[in-house]
Amino acid sequence: MSLVGELVVLLVNGLQTGAIYVLLAIGLSIILGTLKFVNFAHGALYVVGAYIGLLITQQISIANGQLAEWGFPTLGLGWGFIAALVIVPPIVFVVGLAMERFVARPFYDRPDTDQILVTFGLAIVVQELIHALIGPRSYTYDIPSEIAGGIPFSGPVGVPLSAVTIDVWRVWVIAITATLVIAVYAIVEYTDFGLVVKAGTRDPEMVRLLGIRITRPYLVMFGIGAGLAGVAGVVGAPLSNINPEIGMTILVPAFLTVVIGGVGSIRGAVLGGTLIGMVQVTLISLGTVSLGSLSINFTPWAQVGIYALAVVVLLTRPQGLLGSEEVTA
Amino acid sequence: MTAILETRDLVKEFGGLVATDHVNLTIEEGELVSLIGPNGAGKSTLINLITRMLEETEGEIFFEGDPITDLEPHEVVQRGIGKSFQTASIFPELTVEENANIASFGAEHGSFRFNFLKHRSSYPAVQQRTLDTLEAVGLRSQKDTTAADLPYGDKRRLEIGIALASEPALLLMDEPTAGMSPEETQSTVELIEDLQEEMDLTILLVEHDMEIVFSVSDRIAVLNRGSIIAEGPPDEVQGDPSVQEAYLGGVEL
Amino acid sequence: MSDEVGSAAETEADSEPVDESPTLYERWRQIHDNESTVAALTILGVALAPFVLVTLPTQLGLPSEYSWYHNLLTLTLIWGIFALGYDLLLGFTGLLSFGHAIFWGTSAYAAGIFSANVTGSPLAMILVGTLTAVLMAWIIGWISLRRGGIYFAILTLAFGQMIYYIFLSPLGDITGGENGFTGVQVGSLFGVVDLGRAVPFVPEAFVDSWMYVFVGAAMILSVVVGYRILNSPYGAVLRAIRENEQRAEFVGLNVWRYKLMAFILSGAFAGLAGSLYVIQRSFVPIENTLNWTVSGDIVVITVLGGVGSLFGPVFGAGLYMYVANIVSGMPVIGEFWHMILGIVFIAVVATMPHGIWGRVDWLRDRVADAIGGDER
Ligand SMILES: Nc1ncnc2c1ncn2[C@@H]1O[C@H](COP(=O)(O)OP(=O)(O)O)[C@@H](O)[C@H]1O
Ligand SMILES: [Mg+2]
Numbered sequence: 001m002s003l004v005g006e007l008v009v010l011l012v013n014g015l016q017t018g019a020i021y022v023l024l025a026i027g028l029s030i031i032l033g034t035l036k037f038v039n040f041a042h043g044a045l046y047v048v049g050a051y052i053g054l055l056i057t058q059q060i061s062i063a064n065g066q067l068a069e070w071g072f073p074t075l076g077l078g079w080g081f082i083a084a085l086v087i088v089p090p091i092v093f094v095v096g097l098a099m100e101r102f103v104a105r106p107f108y109d110r111p112d113t114d115q116i117l118v119t120f121g122l123a124i125v126v127q128e129l130i131h132a133l134i135g136p137r138s139y140t141y142d143i144p145s146e147i148a149g150g151i152p153f154s155g156p157v158g159v160p161l162s163a164v165t166i167d168v169w170r171v172w173v174i175a176i177t178a179t180l181v182i183a184v185y186a187i188v189e190y191t192d193f194g195l196v197v198k199a200g201t202r203d204p205e206m207v208r209l210l211g212i213r214i215t216r217p218y219l220v221m222f223g224i225g226a227g228l229a230g231v232a233g234v235v236g237a238p239l240s241n242i243n244p245e246i247g248m249t250i251l252v253p254a255f256l257t258v259v260i261g262g263v264g265s266i267r268g269a270v271l272g273g274t275l276i277g278m279v280q281v282t283l284i285s286l287g288t289v290s291l292g293s294l295s296i297n298f299t300p301w302a303q304v305g306i307y308a309l310a311v312v313v314l315l316t317r318p319q320g321l322l323g324s325e326e327v328t329a
Numbered sequence: 330m331t332a333i334l335e336t337r338d339l340v341k342e343f344g345g346l347v348a349t350d351h352v353n354l355t356i357e358e359g360e361l362v363s364l365i366g367p368n369g370a371g372k373s374t375l376i377n378l379i380t381r382m383l384e385e386t387e388g389e390i391f392f393e394g395d396p397i398t399d400l401e402p403h404e405v406v407q408r409g410i411g412k413s414f415q416t417a418s419i420f421p422e423l424t425v426e427e428n429a430n431i432a433s434f435g436a437e438h439g440s441f442r443f444n445f446l447k448h449r450s451s452y453p454a455v456q457q458r459t460l461d462t463l464e465a466v467g468l469r470s471q472k473d474t475t476a477a478d479l480p481y482g483d484k485r486r487l488e489i490g491i492a493l494a495s496e497p498a499l500l501l502m503d504e505p506t507a508g509m510s511p512e513e514t515q516s517t518v519e520l521i522e523d524l525q526e527e528m529d530l531t532i533l534l535v536e537h538d539m540e541i542v543f544s545v546s547d548r549i550a551v552l553n554r555g556s557i558i559a560e561g562p563p564d565e566v567q568g569d570p571s572v573q574e575a576y577l578g579g580v581e582l
Numbered sequence: 583m584s585d586e587v588g589s590a591a592e593t594e595a596d597s598e599p600v601d602e603s604p605t606l607y608e609r610w611r612q613i614h615d616n617e618s619t620v621a622a623l624t625i626l627g628v629a630l631a632p633f634v635l636v637t638l639p640t641q642l643g644l645p646s647e648y649s650w651y652h653n654l655l656t657l658t659l660i661w662g663i664f665a666l667g668y669d670l671l672l673g674f675t676g677l678l679s680f681g682h683a684i685f686w687g688t689s690a691y692a693a694g695i696f697s698a699n700v701t702g703s704p705l706a707m708i709l710v711g712t713l714t715a716v717l718m719a720w721i722i723g724w725i726s727l728r729r730g731g732i733y734f735a736i737l738t739l740a741f742g743q744m745i746y747y748i749f750l751s752p753l754g755d756i757t758g759g760e761n762g763f764t765g766v767q768v769g770s771l772f773g774v775v776d777l778g779r780a781v782p783f784v785p786e787a788f789v790d791s792w793m794y795v796f797v798g799a800a801m802i803l804s805v806v807v808g809y810r811i812l813n814s815p816y817g818a819v820l821r822a823i824r825e826n827e828q829r830a831e832f833v834g835l836n837v838w839r840y841k842l843m844a845f846i847l848s849g850a851f852a853g854l855a856g857s858l859y860v861i862q863r864s865f866v867p868i869e870n871t872l873n874w875t876v877s878g879d880i881v882v883i884t885v886l887g888g889v890g891s892l893f894g895p896v897f898g899a900g901l902y903m904y905v906a907n908i909v910s911g912m913p914v915i916g917e918f919w920h921m922i923l924g925i926v927f928i929a930v931v932a933t934m935p936h937g938i939w940g941r942v943d944w945l946r947d948r949v950a951d952a953i954g955g956d957e958r
Contacts, residue, residue, distance in 0.1 A: 038732045066917050106932070112731050113678040117885060117931045120878070124924035132917045248874065252743045255736045300751030307744035311725060314737070318729060324344075380832070406834035418832075420825035431822040434815050435833035441840065445816040445847065446807070452815070495834055 009166060010285050011278075016170040016239070018277020019177035023232035024250065025257035025269040026184060027096075027225015033264020034200035034218050037104055038112060041119040042254065043247035044126040045099070045226045049092045049233025050242045051130060053084035058142045064135035075134075081143045081238070088234045089227045096226020100219050123247060131244040138241035147172060147238075173235045180228060185266050187224075193217050256310045262323020271321055276306045332391075333358045333499055333531050334379070334410075339388035341374050341555075348374040350555035351388070356499070361525060361532045363542045366552035372535045375552070376501050379533075380412050381405050393498070403440045411497030413505050417484040419491065421477035425468050426459060428476050428487055432494030433458040458494060465527075466490035466520065482513035486520065493524065499531045506538060514538065518545060543567065617809060620892075624805045628798040629788070631655055637787040648908060652790040653862075658903045659797045660858045663804045665884045665895030667851020670811065672881075673889030675844040676824030681738030682880050684722060684745050685715040685849040687872035689856035691749065691757060694766040694866040702769030704777065704796065708857040715853025716846055718745075723845035727838060730827070739874065746872040763866035771796065777861065797858055801896075804851060808892055811847065820844050852880075882927050888937025897939045 024046060031037050054060060059076035062068040067075060077083075103122055107115045147169050188194035196217045232250075240246070257276055261268025283302035288295055313321060334356040341349045349371045356362050364372050377383040379390060381402045390397050397405055406412075420428050433455045438444075450456065463469040466486045471479065476487060485505065492500060505521065506514040518541055525532055536542050542549060542563070549566040551559040559569045566572055635650040664686060671677045689711035696710040726737040749757045757763055770776045777793040780786060789795060811817060819840050822830045831837045860866055870876065879902065887898020902923070910919040930937055936944075 032732070036732075038735065111676075113672070113676065113735075114931055116678055116732070116735050117881070118928055120881065121924050121928035121931060124878070124882070124927065125921055128918070128921035128924055132921055248878075252740055252874075256740055259733070259736060259740075300747075300754070303747035304744055304752065307740055307747075310740060314729070315725070401836070402831050403834050403836050406832055412832050414829075414832075418826060418829045420822050420829065422825055423821060427818060427821075431818050431830070431835075432833040434819060435830075435835045438815065440834055440836035442815065443843075445814045445843070446810045447814050448810075449813055449815055449818060455815075491829065491833060 006285070010281060012166050012170050012174070013285075014278035014281035015274065016173045016277070017281055018274040019173050020232050020236045020250070020273075021253050021257045021276055022181060022270050022273035023177055023228045023235075024254035025261065025273055026181065026266055027222070027228050028254055029258045029261070029263055029265065029269050030188075030197065030221050031218070031225055032258060034197060034221070035104075035108065036112070037108065038116050039104070039119050040116055040251065041099065041103070041122040041126070042225075042229055043249075043251035044123045045092055045096060045229035045247075046233040046236075046250055047126060047130065047244065047247035048095060049088050049230030050237045050246065051134070051233075052091055052230075053081075053088045053234035053237055054139055054141060054242055056084040056087055057081045060134075060139055062134055063137055065133050067133050068135075081141060081147075084234055089231050092230025092233070093223045093227035095230070096223040097219065099226065100222040104222065123251075127244045127247055134244075136244060138243040140241055141238045143169070143238045167239075169238055173239070176231070176235055180231065181266065181270060184224060184228070188266060193220070197221055253306060256306060258320075260310055260313045260320055262320025264324075265320070265322045268320055268322035275309065279305045279309050331358055332356065333393055334533070335391040336375075336379070337389045337391070339375070339378060339390065340386045341371075341378055341383060342386045347555050349378065349552075352552075352555070352557055354550055354557065354560075356531060356533060358498075358531055359529065360547045361534060361545055363534045363536055363546040363549045364552060365536065365539075365542055365549060370552040371555040372552055373503055374555075376412070376503050376533070376535065379405075379501060380410065403435075406435070406495060406497070407440055409495075409498040411492040411495060411500045413489050413492045413500065413502045416507070417481065417488045419476045419484055419488050421475075423476055424472065425474050425476055425479070425487060426463065426472035428491055429459045429462040429468075429472075429494060430455065432491040433462065436495035462490045462494040465493065465524070482509060482516065485509065485513070485517060489517075489520065489524075493528065493530075496528065497530070499533065501533045503535045504537060505534070506536065506541065514541070521545065617806065617813075620809050621802060621806050624802045628659070628801055632790065632794065633788050647911060650904065650908070652794065654903055654907055656794050656797050656862055657859075658900050659794075659801045660855050660862065661880075661883060661899040661903060662896035663801055663858070664852050664855035664880055665887065665899045666804055666808050666892060667848040667855070668880050668884045669848075669889055669891070669895040670808065670820070670851070671844050671848040672884055673891070673895075674812065674817070674824060675820040675841060677841060677844065678735045678881070679738040679845070679848075680735050680874070680877050680881065681722065681726075681740075681742035682848075682852050683742050683872050683874060683876035684718055684738075685852035686856035686859070686876055686880075687749070687868075688718050688745065689715040689853035690860045690866045690871045691763060693857040694763045694860045695756065697767045697769070697860075698763075698765035702767040703773075704768060704771050704861050707768070707861060708800075708854060711857030711860070712850055712853035715849045715856065719846045719849025719852075720842070723842045723849070727841050727845065739877070742872075742874050742877050746868070746874065749872050750868060757868070758866075760868060762868050762871075766860055766864045766866065768861050768864050793862060797862070800854060800858055804854065805892060808851075812892070816840070816843070882923065884937075886923075886927055886930055886937055888934075888939035888943075890936055891939060891943070894937050894939035897942075898937065901938070 024042065027045075028039060028042050031039055055076045056079050057076070058080075059074050059078045061074050062072065099122070103118060104115075107118055188197055194217075200218065253276055257269055257272040259272075260275060261270070261272030280302050283298045283305045286298040288297040288299075332355045334354070336352050336354045339349055339352040339354075340347065352371075352375060354362075354364075354375075364375065366372055374383065378385050381397070381400055381404075385398060392405070392408055392410060395408075397408065400408070420431065423431075430449075434452075437452065437455045437458060460469070463472055466489060468483065468487055468490065471483065476484065479487060489502075489505065502521070506517050509517060521532065521534075522545060524530060534542070534546070546563055548561060549559075549563055550557050551566060551569075551572050559566050559572045561569075632652060632655055635655060636652055639649040640646055664682075668679075668682055671679055692714035693707040693711035697707050700706070722738065722741050726734055726741065729737065750759055754760075758765075768777065771792065775792050777791065777796055779792055781789050781792055781795060819830065819835055822833075822835070823837055823840060823844075827837055830840075856871065859871070883898040883902045884895045885898070886901060887896065888894025905919050905923055910916050915922065934940055
């Protein structure tokens with residue numbers, strides 16, 4: 001394979017990995033920036049999206065779950081992936097509103113630690129409910145071949161290279177994410193509704209003082225953030241395995257995206273997610289690099305690299321790359 | 330007289346907003362100086378700069394002749410600058426006595442010690458200071474009450490007690506009577522005056538109530554949009570037309 | 583055992599005359615809060631637990647699969663030590679760490695690897711494990727505490743994952759990767775006592791092995807040290823930081839260093855516990871040491887049991903171990919044990935600031951008040 005070809009694959013994979021983090025980080029970041037609410041159950045929305053999508057897409061056979069014992073050895077609608085793609089986001093949006101209303105809102109006036117604890121508890125309940133009902137095994141999506149395949153990629157005219165293949169679906173994920181992010185960004189930048197949200201990010205104290213009624217825009221933002229997490233669950237699913245634990249494992253890079261990008265900033269989330277995705281994928285693809293007698297295998301460091309990135313950003317720019325300086329006093 | 334506190338061309342910007350603009354303020358030992366000005370004038374910002382809660386953009390601060398701009402807030406406190414907060418800042422779930430006790434540890438032991446295996450009662454000087462503090466603000470009889478259960482006025486007194494436990498040379502008070510009833514305000518003002526006399530305190534007071542300001546102050550500094558526009562004894566400031574213009578919008582005092 | 587431990591000093595320093603005839607309850611209240619009483623009660627509890635929880639229920643006819651067993655009790659004490667230290671941070675300082683698996687886990691690896699390469703002396707393993715945890719806590723605390731509040735939880739969680747992945751793969755040659763470290767060689771205590779052996783002259787109905795005695799001693803030591811810390815100036819300062827960090831800074835306390843110390847101290851407890859865990863299991867499974875679920879479990883244990891007391895977290899450890907190991911085997915609800923714990927956890931967070939033990943304590947005080955009159 002040629003260098004250009006490899007770089008294109010790298011770029012697509014990195015952007016796609018980052019896209020999932022971006023989708024998750026936007027909701028986290030805005031809620032954190034405006035309501036100062038830390039949602040450890042944000043990953044649970046991702047899991048819920050992934051599993052609902054799974055059950056819409058296909059029929060699954062349940063091996064170790066209670067549902068099998070209760071007379072449902074198979075479950076699912078089998079409507080196909082496109083249906084899941086359309087149906088899941090609004091469902092998770094509603095789930096997000098419910099989460100805001102019944103879990104988050106009663107805790108707005110409680111200390112940060114209580115907010116984290118209660119959402120963490122919720123994340124456990126969701127994870128363990130799925131674990132008990134459907135079982136611990138991993139599932140994969142059946143997706144139509146036209147989006148599952150690869151497209152041969154040949155280089156610019158005149159550059160002789162052997163073709164590489166790019167997963168079509170990865171390109172789709174990037175495109176879908178870009179569209180949604182631009183839409184949310186436009187809402188926040190150019191509507192009255194967004195103006196309130198933005199003002200709140202600048203001056204969270206004011207939002208508190210004005211009381212909960214004015215915060216309706218945030219509730220909608222909470223829902224939108226949840227919907228995006230649900231989207232992440234469905235669009236990310238065909239590229240990975242689905243099991244009850246994915247919510248907690250994805251939460252950490254999602255938080256890091258927020259921390260690196262800067263709390264409350266959509267552009268920051270995009271930058272942070274892209275950086276993390278690229279670092280992770282680059283380290284994986286580097287593989288073993290030999291410099292003379294010294295050879296280092298970078299692949300195992302891929303997971304570590306993103307944390308190192310976060311630590312470096314944090315030590316040099318505590319408010320995140322695009323975050324504003326923290327308001328003290 | 331010697332200057333206990335001096336700020337030189339102190340500037341603080343938040344983004345594009347200049348919250349304090351080349352402020353030069355000197356406070357002499359033993360004075361009670363009031364800082365007044367409309368909302369958003371930069372009074373709290375100035376106080377926060379002195380306590381090192383905020384990092385200055387430009388300028389210098391001297392306390393007892395030494396620069397303090399490189400210090401942390403707790404180091405400034407250890408040097409002898411105390412602060413009473415805009416809202417009653419206490420340890421709500423602890424008892425009144427424990428509140429005073431903690432302040433006494435800070436005062437007697439400095440900012441940090443490795444004494445995590447030694448019993449608290451083995452520090453008689455701390456215990457004594459705790460009692461003295463409670464005595465000074467008249468809360469001895471309520472020492473076993475949980476601080477959160479005190480009436481608001483008593484919370485403020487406790488707060489002042491905490492700020493005074495370290496026997497600061499300079500006390501910064503940011504609106505100590507905010508949110509108090511007239512009676513509570515009255516007794517707090519008396520407390521401030523008594524304490525100043527008894528403890529040889531120098532006080533920088535931020536206060537909205539002009540009656541209080543004009544009756545207790547030795548000197549008044551007027552801040553408007555981050556700049557000091559007038560400074561002097563109460564009667565002088567009161568008559569200053571620029572103050573009336575900028576600060577009071579022309580309304581007679 | 584004491585709950586708001588801080589009251590001890592003040593009660594003693596209290597110079598006002600004690601009224602005429604203290605009731606039985608008052609006298610209990612006084613001896614209740616003193617170090618030797620706390621130590622004696624812990625010794626009593628540790629000594630009687632096997633008989634009360636393992637032997638007695640079986641004798642009374644409880645099916646043996648629903649009863650405690652000796653190893654589970656030892657494991658509970660180990661987690662109890664972990665939780666006790668964790669509560670120093672969460673309950674008393676108000677810092678929520680989601681990375682305590684780091685200290686439990688790295689100490690376990692350090693102790694295990696040390697035993698394979700240097701000596702299997704249990705005390706040396708504990709020393710190495712605990713020191714490792716302290717060092718890790720110092721580094722990670724130093725970085726994570728730069729940002730306050732919510733960032734602390736996120737950063738500790740992130741560091742936990744980072745260390746997990748480092749041990750899983752890049753260091754896989756040393757740590758055994760996903761198989762865990764299998765070369766642990768636990769030697770005998772002082773070169774003579776094999777921890778796996780029964781204790782001579784003590785019936786098995788009370789103590790099954792030296793291991794229990796060893797872990798029990800560590801538990802008693804931990805309680806005493808924990809009690810000391812809480813009654814030292816640190817006890818007051820840490821609670822002050824929990825209540826109002828800014829105010830604590832403004833009485834002249836170096837809040838950052840006290841927080842770092844709280845983090846390190848709690849890391850040390852976690853290190854002691856992690857080392858004991860390896861000594862008990864002779865194996866370092868990565869999923870039970872460095873996985874984030876361990877960090878999550880210690881949060882659940884401590885909050886369920888009750889933050890802000892010495893005994894609450896230990897109680898929480900017992901509850902969790904029983905549910906995770908015994909209830910999980912029961913029909914129907916067994917499958918849902920973890921979810922049920924999650925629901926109970928949410929309920930506790932929402933309504934019981936001092937956990938289940940806080941409720942027990944509150945009830946006990948009520949009953950005692952009813953018996954002892956309305957003297958308080
Ligand atoms: N932490 C901060 N971040 C951004 N702007 C601030 C901050 N603190 C104060 N300001 C701004 O600085 C100006 C001065 O505020 P402040 O010092 O609180 O005024 P005062 O106490 O006189 O009412 C105001 O315009 C305020 O909005
Ligand atoms: Mg102010």
